[in-house]
Amino acid sequence: MPIATHATSIPVVVDEDKCIADKGCRVCIDVCPLDVLWINEATGKAHMRYDECWYCMPCEVDCPTKAVKVNIPYLLR
Template sequence: MSTTPHEIFHRSNAPVTIDEDKCIADKGCTVCVDVCPLDLLAIDMSKGKAYMQFDECWYCMPCEQDCPTGAVKVDIPYLLR
C-alpha cells in the first residue's frame, strides 16, 4: 500500500510536521526544503505551504532549527533521543 505525499503530511505520526498557519512558503520561503539533506520536504504550489513528501527522516534537525517562523517540527522518537 503506497502513501501519497499529502497523506504523509497529514498523518499525526509523521516525523516532520509543518504548521500551515506559520509556514510562509507562499511568500517565497524555501528554507526547510533547501536544508534537508534527504530532499524529504517540498512546497505544495497550490497551497503555498511546505509538506513532507517522503517518510524517511534522519531527524537531523536543520529544517526545524532554520525555519524562520518555527513552522517545522521534528518529532524524534523516544528511543532515538
C-alpha cells in the same frame, strides 16, 4: 509488478499558519539533507512528502517562523 500505496506516519510537521513558503520561503526545503520536504501544490506550504527522515533538525532550527517541528519517527520511539 503493480504498485500499491500504503500509509505511513511522518515525523516532520509544518504549521501551515506559520509557514511562509507561499511567500517564497524555501529554507526548510533547501536545508534538508534527504530532500524530503517539498511544496504542497494544494496549499503552497512546505510539507514532508517522503518518509525518509534522519530527525537531524536543520529544517526546524533554520525555519525563520518556527513553523517546523521534527518528531522522532514512530518506529524509533
